[in-house]
Amino acid sequence: MHRKNTINRRDFVNGCALSLAAGTAISPLEAVAQDLLDPNALPPDYYPPTRQGLRGSHEGSFEVAHAARDGATFSPVDAGDRAYDLVVVGGGLSGLSAAYFFRKQYGPDARILILDNHDDFGGHAKRNEFTHDGTTLLLNGGTSNIESVEHYGTVAAQLLRSVGIDWREAYAYDRTSDDFYASWDLDSATFFARETFGEDRLVKGSPTRGGPDAARLAAWLARSPMALEAQRDLVRLYTEGVPPGALEALDDWGRKERLARISYRSWLEDAGMHPQVLAWLDDRPKGLFCVGIDAYPALYAWAEGHPGFQQLGLEPFSGVGPLLHVGGGQHGREREEGGGPTIDLPDGNATIARLLVRQMIPEALPGSTLEDSIMARLDYGRLDRPGQPVRIRLDSTAVRVVHEGGPDGPGAVEVTYVQGGRARTVSAEHVVLACWHPVIPYLCPELAPEQKEALQYGEKMPIVYTSVALRNWVPFAELGVRSVTCPGMYHTGFSLGRAPAIGDYRPPRSPRDPMALHMTRTPCDPGKPKREQHRQGRRDLLETSFETFERRIRDQLARGLAGTGFDAARDIVAITVNRWPHGYAYSYDTLADPIEWALFPSEDRPCVLARRRFGRISIANSDAAATPHTDAAIEEGHRAVREQLEVRLLARGGVPARSG
Ligand SMILES: Cc1cc2nc3c(=O)[nH]c(=O)nc-3n(C[C@H](O)[C@H](O)[C@H](O)COP(=O)(O)OP(=O)(O)OC[C@H]3O[C@@H](n4cnc5c(N)ncnc54)[C@H](O)[C@@H]3O)c2cc1C
Numbered sequence: 001m002h003r004k005n006t007i008n009r010r011d012f013v014n015g016c017a018l019s020l021a022a023g024t025a026i027s028p029l030e031a032v033a034q035d036l037l038d039p040n041a042l043p044p045d046y047y048p049p050t051r052q053g054l055r056g057s058h059e060g061s062f063e064v065a066h067a068a069r070d071g072a073t074f075s076p077v078d079a080g081d082r083a084y085d086l087v088v089v090g091g092g093l094s095g096l097s098a099a100y101f102f103r104k105q106y107g108p109d110a111r112i113l114i115l116d117n118h119d120d121f122g123g124h125a126k127r128n129e130f131t132h133d134g135t136t137l138l139l140n141g142g143t144s145n146i147e148s149v150e151h152y153g154t155v156a157a158q159l160l161r162s163v164g165i166d167w168r169e170a171y172a173y174d175r176t177s178d179d180f181y182a183s184w185d186l187d188s189a190t191f192f193a194r195e196t197f198g199e200d201r202l203v204k205g206s207p208t209r210g211g212p213d214a215a216r217l218a219a220w221l222a223r224s225p226m227a228l229e230a231q232r233d234l235v236r237l238y239t240e241g242v243p244p245g246a247l248e249a250l251d252d253w254g255r256k257e258r259l260a261r262i263s264y265r266s267w268l269e270d271a272g273m274h275p276q277v278l279a280w281l282d283d284r285p286k287g288l289f290c291v292g293i294d295a296y297p298a299l300y301a302w303a304e305g306h307p308g309f310q311q312l313g314l315e316p317f318s319g320v321g322p323l324l325h326v327g328g329g330q331h332g333r334e335r336e337e338g339g340g341p342t343i344d345l346p347d348g349n350a351t352i353a354r355l356l357v358r359q360m361i362p363e364a365l366p367g368s369t370l371e372d373s374i375m376a377r378l379d380y381g382r383l384d385r386p387g388q389p390v391r392i393r394l395d396s397t398a399v400r401v402v403h404e405g406g407p408d409g410p411g412a413v414e415v416t417y418v419q420g421g422r423a424r425t426v427s428a429e430h431v432v433l434a435c436w437h438p439v440i441p442y443l444c445p446e447l448a449p450e451q452k453e454a455l456q457y458g459e460k461m462p463i464v465y466t467s468v469a470l471r472n473w474v475p476f477a478e479l480g481v482r483s484v485t486c487p488g489m490y491h492t493g494f495s496l497g498r499a500p501a502i503g504d505y506r507p508p509r510s511p512r513d514p515m516a517l518h519m520t521r522t523p524c525d526p527g528k529p530k531r532e533q534h535r536q537g538r539r540d541l542l543e544t545s546f547e548t549f550e551r552r553i554r555d556q557l558a559r560g561l562a563g564t565g566f567d568a569a570r571d572i573v574a575i576t577v578n579r580w581p582h583g584y585a586y587s588y589d590t591l592a593d594p595i596e597w598a599l600f601p602s603e604d605r606p607c608v609l610a611r612r613r614f615g616r617i618s619i620a621n622s623d624a625a626a627t628p629h630t631d632a633a634i635e636e637g638h639r640a641v642r643e644q645l646e647v648r649l650l651a652r653g654g655v656p657a658r659s660g
Pocket residue numbers: 065089090091092093094095115116117118122123124125141142143144145146147396397398399434435436439463464465580582583584585620621622623628629630631633
């Protein structure tokens with residue numbers, strides 16, 4: 001555990017600086033953008049997906065924005081680019097989609113600039129790539145999957161198709177991963193940690209698989225270190241549920257409304273559940289809601305199938321009803337109600353981002369199919385070159401976006417950004433802000449106070465996806481487990497990475513092969529209101545060092561895999577901590593927000609006012625839908641572009657003919 005870390009970390013910021021003249025240093029990316037460096041001369045290891053250490057919101061990506069928030073001013077110079085037809089702030093799935101839709105309508109000559117403050121594009125949809133012993137391992141650093149694909153509306157579904165994703169084929173590839181693990185007969189397990197349950201113990205299997213059966217459940221729990229009273233309470237909870245009490249007198253909707261207004265924790269506490277039962281369930285909502293059961297509405301717990309509601313006899317939400325998939329609805333309900341398969345590609349939805357880039361800058365990602373894109377190496381030197389119609393400028397934080405001559409005039413929009421410590425301006429006929437909503441009031445001082453307030457209503461939900469490369473996965477094969485939940489621990493669990501065979505990707509097949517492991521952490525502050533918990537979680541993430549993460553990861557894996565010969569110092573070969581202090585879009589819930597905002601797409605939700613068009617500036621991002629999903633990100637990019645095309649139509653008396 002305490003042996004010296006031998007991980008070869010290559011988390012360099014902005015690549016190697018390039019000295020051009022005495023006292024001037026610019027990054028290789030800037031040098032390419034200014035035609036001072038041939039893109040082929042970019043250092044061969046200029047490849048962000050392989051960078052390790054603290055990634056996600058990496059060092060160098062947030063400092064400028066925080067300074068702007070704190071009142072810093074900038075003295076920009078003209079970037080020297082010709083005026084753009086469209087500037088997009090934010091190179092996530094929403095911003096990339098917006099650029100794609102604009103270009104589709106306007107034609108291939110449309111001059112588009114996409115600015116993003118990270119050293120890689122994709123926003124949350126990032127790719128992690130490890131190579132060990134000649135084997136390449138892929139994993140998602142954020143946006144994980146195409147969730148419930150049949151819920152995707154026309155726009156998002158059509159975008160997937162046009163970039164080359166036939167979801168049925170993609171799903172068939174995804175299935176090869178499950179088939180592979182099934183062939184090894186690997187199970188799930190729970191690790192009971194001594195700090196929560198008095199003793200470290202791994203118990204294989206799921207206590208409720210095949211339905212809650214009292215005898216089977218009791219036998220499984222007897223293998224755990226849980227207190228006997230807690231075991232009895234859990235059996236009661238799963239097999240009988242909680243007596244309705246005062247809810248007895250209410251009709252179906254009345255019962256649901258009551259559950260909407262209390263937390264799952266209160267529901268369980270009022271039923272006298274043992275504290276270890278609460279600890280056992282506390283992490284369940286964290287992967288989707290980034291809080292524990294104290295800030296998780298009991299109604300959502302019921303809708304997502306958590307135990308305790310059997311005696312209420314509630315009517316399920318209708319599969320075609322208005323509550324099924326509303327904007328701002330709870331993250332995760334789709335899965336409850338079907339909606340088609342969820343598709344995990346090897347690097348998650350980073351594949352969508354890469355395919356969008358291929359559509360707009362084909363030379364950056366060679367090839368033409370989904371299959372050949374998986375292992376194609378993206379050429380970062382091709383993203384921002386003079387003369388190409390679409391340019392993606394990384395390491396570039398927008399700090400000011402203002403209309404020349406007011407929002408109603410014919411003038412252009414001036415966009416100031418900071419790259420490599422220098423502030424520059426570009427001018428654009430149209431702007432789409434596909435960045436995080438809370439940032440926008442600092443960018444656009446001209447916005448009305450009520451719109452600024454609405455933009456800042458939602459607290460982005462902090463979450464961490466940690467990717468760990470292992471020398472091999474023999475310990476998992478020995479134990480016969482694929483995923484381990486760890487109630488109450490630093491990361492809520494760990495699982496073997498996805499292993500679909502697709503294109504030239506050769507996922508691990510033998511336990512002696514290297515393997516990437518996924519771990520999730522959601523820092524929060526139990527007991528406080530939800531939005532305050534997210535603020536505290538964000539602070540926690542920005543203050544936690546990589547060394548702390550590394551120590552916690554080693555400790556958790558060493559204890560969870562104890563007895564297998566696993567040696568953390570020897571067997572962990574790389575760690576990438578994808579920290580997302582500004583993670584999921586805030587979605588309304590029935591405890592923290594007015595109930596109608598959570599259950600209906602009502603017009604008075606802050607996201608509706610927040611996304612209002614402002615002259616030649618439109619506002620996208622999944623924040624605009626208050627729902628943290630890829631289809632929302634795409635749809636909002638589409639709406640924002642439609643708004644600007646309408647502005648163009650009215651200003652010019654016609655939409656430009658599509659020229660290609
Ligand atoms: C860990 C994690 C897992 C997820 N898993 C899933 C999943 O499985 N399925 C799913 O559908 N959704 C998932 N999501 C939700 C995900 O947020 C959306 O699917 C989608 O990727 C969001 O895209 P976006 O473009 O709206 O926002 P983002 O991806 O956040 O992109 C916005 C970009 O704007 C940049 N930006 C902000 N301010 C500025 C500025 N001033 N200047 C320049 N750039 C700026 C940001 O840094 C960011 O790169 C996940 C999110 C996270 C964090």
